[in-house]
Amino acid sequence: MARLTIERATKSFGALRAVDDVSLDVKDGEFVAILGASGCGKTTLLRLIAGFERIDGGRILIGDNAVSTTQAHVPPERRRIGIVFQAYALWPHMTVAENVAYGLSVAGVRDPERARRVAAALTLVELDGYGERRPALLSGGQRQRVALARCLVTEPSLVLLDEPLANLDVHLRASMEDEFARFHERTGTTMIYITHDQAEAMALADRIAVMDEGRLLQFAAPSQLYREPANETVARFVGDGIVLPVAVRSVDGSGGCIADVYGHVVTMRCAPAQRAAGTALACLRSRDLAIVEPAAAGVSARVDRAIYQGGFFRLEAHVEGAPDKLLHLAAPEPSALEPGAAIKVDIADGWIIPGTGGN
Amino acid sequence: MTHTEGLRERVEDYSLLWSLVLVVGVLSVLPLARLLEEAIAPGGQFSSTVLVRVLSSAATWTATRHSLVTALGGTLLAVVVGGVVALLVSLTDIRGRNAFVFCFVLPMMIAPQVVALAWLQVFGPSSPLLKLIGLAPALGSRNPLYSPEGIILVLGIQYAPLVFLTLRAGLRTMPRELIEAALAGGAAPMTVLRTIVLPLMTPPLVAGIALCFVSCLGNFGIPAVLGIPGNYPVLPTLIYQRLAGLGPAVLSEVAVLSMLIGFIAVIGILLQDLMLRRRDFRISTTSSTARAFELRGWRLPVEIGLWTLSALVLFVPLVALILTSLVSSVGVPINSATATLSNYDFLLFGHDAARRALVNSFSLSATAAVAIVMIAVPLAYFLVWRRSRLLRMVNLVTEMPYALPGVVLAIAAILLFLKPLPLIGLSIYNTVWIILFCYLARFLVLGLRPIISAYYQVDRALEEAAQVAGARLMRRLWTIIFPLVAPAATAGALLIFLTAFNELTVSALLWSSGSETLGVVFFSFQQGGDSTYAAALGTLTVIVTTILMLSTLLLAGRLPLGVLPWRD
Numbered sequence: 001m002a003r004l005t006i007e008r009a010t011k012s013f014g015a016l017r018a019v020d021d022v023s024l025d026v027k028d029g030e031f032v033a034i035l036g037a038s039g040c041g042k043t044t045l046l047r048l049i050a051g052f053e054r055i056d057g058g059r060i061l062i063g064d065n066a067v068s069t070t071q072a073h074v075p076p077e078r079r080r081i082g083i084v085f086q087a088y089a090l091w092p093h094m095t096v097a098e099n100v101a102y103g104l105s106v107a108g109v110r111d112p113e114r115a116r117r118v119a120a121a122l123t124l125v126e127l128d129g130y131g132e133r134r135p136a137l138l139s140g141g142q143r144q145r146v147a148l149a150r151c152l153v154t155e156p157s158l159v160l161l162d163e164p165l166a167n168l169d170v171h172l173r174a175s176m177e178d179e180f181a182r183f184h185e186r187t188g189t190t191m192i193y194i195t196h197d198q199a200e201a202m203a204l205a206d207r208i209a210v211m212d213e214g215r216l217l218q219f220a221a222p223s224q225l226y227r228e229p230a231n232e233t234v235a236r237f238v239g240d241g242i243v244l245p246v247a248v249r250s251v252d253g254s255g256g257c258i259a260d261v262y263g264h265v266v267t268m269r270c271a272p273a274q275r276a277a278g279t280a281l282a283c284l285r286s287r288d289l290a291i292v293e294p295a296a297a298g299v300s301a302r303v304d305r306a307i308y309q310g311g312f313f314r315l316e317a318h319v320e321g322a323p324d325k326l327l328h329l330a331a332p333e334p335s336a337l338e339p340g341a342a343i344k345v346d347i348a349d350g351w352i353i354p355g356t357g358g359n
Numbered sequence: 360m361t362h363t364e365g366l367r368e369r370v371e372d373y374s375l376l377w378s379l380v381l382v383v384g385v386l387s388v389l390p391l392a393r394l395l396e397e398a399i400a401p402g403g404q405f406s407s408t409v410l411v412r413v414l415s416s417a418a419t420w421t422a423t424r425h426s427l428v429t430a431l432g433g434t435l436l437a438v439v440v441g442g443v444v445a446l447l448v449s450l451t452d453i454r455g456r457n458a459f460v461f462c463f464v465l466p467m468m469i470a471p472q473v474v475a476l477a478w479l480q481v482f483g484p485s486s487p488l489l490k491l492i493g494l495a496p497a498l499g500s501r502n503p504l505y506s507p508e509g510i511i512l513v514l515g516i517q518y519a520p521l522v523f524l525t526l527r528a529g530l531r532t533m534p535r536e537l538i539e540a541a542l543a544g545g546a547a548p549m550t551v552l553r554t555i556v557l558p559l560m561t562p563p564l565v566a567g568i569a570l571c572f573v574s575c576l577g578n579f580g581i582p583a584v585l586g587i588p589g590n591y592p593v594l595p596t597l598i599y600q601r602l603a604g605l606g607p608a609v610l611s612e613v614a615v616l617s618m619l620i621g622f623i624a625v626i627g628i629l630l631q632d633l634m635l636r637r638r639d640f641r642i643s644t645t646s647s648t649a650r651a652f653e654l655r656g657w658r659l660p661v662e663i664g665l666w667t668l669s670a671l672v673l674f675v676p677l678v679a680l681i682l683t684s685l686v687s688s689v690g691v692p693i694n695s696a697t698a699t700l701s702n703y704d705f706l707l708f709g710h711d712a713a714r715r716a717l718v719n720s721f722s723l724s725a726t727a728a729v730a731i732v733m734i735a736v737p738l739a740y741f742l743v744w745r746r747s748r749l750l751r752m753v754n755l756v757t758e759m760p761y762a763l764p765g766v767v768l769a770i771a772a773i774l775l776f777l778k779p780l781p782l783i784g785l786s787i788y789n790t791v792w793i794i795l796f797c798y799l800a801r802f803l804v805l806g807l808r809p810i811i812s813a814y815y816q817v818d819r820a821l822e823e824a825a826q827v828a829g830a831r832l833m834r835r836l837w838t839i840i841f842p843l844v845a846p847a848a849t850a851g852a853l854l855i856f857l858t859a860f861n862e863l864t865v866s867a868l869l870w871s872s873g874s875e876t877l878g879v880v881f882f883s884f885q886q887g888g889d890s891t892y893a894a895a896l897g898t899l900t901v902i903v904t905t906i907l908m909l910s911t912l913l914l915a916g917r918l919p920l921g922v923l924p925w926r927d
Contacts, residue, residue, distance in 0.1 A: 075368040076826045083827045089820035093842040104829035
């Protein structure tokens, strides 16, 4: 068990800054997800933590041990970490038990201690009796569990999981998610979970680090990420947020404010430091939007598309007179709203994105 | 700070890397550097006397002209035969492709000197085959193969598979849509061939031509068997005759001659390199071979044609060779009364040198195969997964001893080892070790290539998983990587074994009493007129070669595509 401290880590490949000035402080026993689209630098960050890549700037500490600095580099084989690889990387020429036992053999653990610990690890992932099989004969979920057992049998201080569910089908994903959660609970190991799937990250992680173009955009608990995105990119990326320009009329200094959205006055949440501003950006959630009578107060919009999603329609619309200001909301079935129809939208809640005006 | 952590791993990494660089340097660079030195400064002093003498000798230029004539003629024949066969096999829907490819490529794996002898048995006045059908030329008449045309014919047949393989590798990567698009556009098959296929195939074709030219140029077995009795010297046989006749005294002279042949070869290699700038050994996963042309009514005639060709270039000479090996002396007609196994009996139980050669060739080939795999597995690890400028250089120089004619390496090795080794004072000249050295240098690349392509197919995460489990480099190589590339390593080892087992060029110049190889004994039988013994020995090597080639097919399913040349 150990903390993981990343201080201003930077890694470039030629002109591309794959990881750009990223700092993270992961607490002992914490489950942290690193979330981002492909190419955002999350895999490079994982490879820096693991020691497969050398760092160009900054440093990485596991516990109190500086494993990557610009001067010194502890090789992966000395970092005492575990990795679950995306395609599992089980050795095809070894049985399940041999795969799991490998790290113990390397560390000089001999039978019967080794056999006992291998059996215990297989029990932990509910694969008793599978020891003599070859990985090729297992299902995707079973391979996943072998990979988990292999990485945990040596009791690493830190476990890195590289998109471990990406190769599984949808049904298996849900049950494996449960498994990871229970697993983390039982072992208490510090876990870093790389994923591009926000639902996975939300379901599993204590905190989520959102990355884009090599930079860390926000590092926060899932609900805070959803309710209080730190910038426009996170607002749009997480939970399919709607971003609209607003004017902040007044603030109460404790996280509440009155905002004007295209003439519609709404009570919103904001950072305590937020001040009144003529222009700022607000993050809205589609569940806080509702269609109201044309005569009622609200934002005038025009429907672009209505997509049937089973039981309801996803309405995509733009603000009247501003075709690039898009919003979307759910309309119950049946709905007579065709593209081009004029609607009035009421807004129940919103979050003023910090740094977009008035601070 | 923990600067010392990881120090041990770094030291291990670097010492392995630099040992490998050193090994490659000693095997691939040192001999050729020594040869270059000898040509410029014979005996250690700058002098152009030897250079001028050799280059102004008429014999030099006669042999050079002969070399060029036979190499170009052989290449032309090989390109026509190999090219047509490659197009038919790759682009049409003929049946029995695998069996045909095996039979067509087999002659390339048989020792050239054995092939040459087999062809002599087909055409000669004492031909058991022609006698069988009553068509043998009159006794005493000269065998028509003792001529430049004969050399060209056998060279062309020997190396047609080389052109076939290069062109076929190129055709494999060509998407069949390119052909189908042209056919859909209304072009006739021959037009498609002329306007689409051949232009696209120019790089592999030129590469095949260059490779074939260099191989014909460096071939020793065929011009030795056919050209020495026919008094038609080429550069490799001239070098052999000078050295065999006059000994190390003429070393400076033959060094210049081998530089000359090396120079001609380099021109060929450079041409190939120019065309293959963008080649790499990676195997494309989309292996949907373009078999776009349906032959319909022509299929059977084409199949008959191909198998007739195979019968002519493989079965006819082999049958002639086997028949010769079964008669007691040359000229005796074969029938149930004259057929005898006495030649085999003599070779295996009555002739010391033959038995010794069998042991020598077996152990030399096996040692070379195992040692090269031991070098190539870690070397390929660095070449594929730790690229650097140094390693690109290393990759390049490993090709040199194989790309250059064998006599060049042999002369270089003599120069290098004529004096006892420094420091330990031992001499490996005139021992079996100098032959082993040359085998290691020359065949390293044969083992390296299949192993490199296997690395490209291994997911590196498998190694990284072992690394995070705490395993250091040597342990990862041995427990994870070696098992994963083992099928390709085995194929490479067999390829080395087969090539070394049938080798003559190097050992003809380096053998000494006690260190004979099968090639040397075969050659001395043949030179001494004991054709029946030579035929029996040749038959034995063909049998061993064929069995080993067939046994590799068991591995075939676990190998990257294109590792085994004889498997379609």
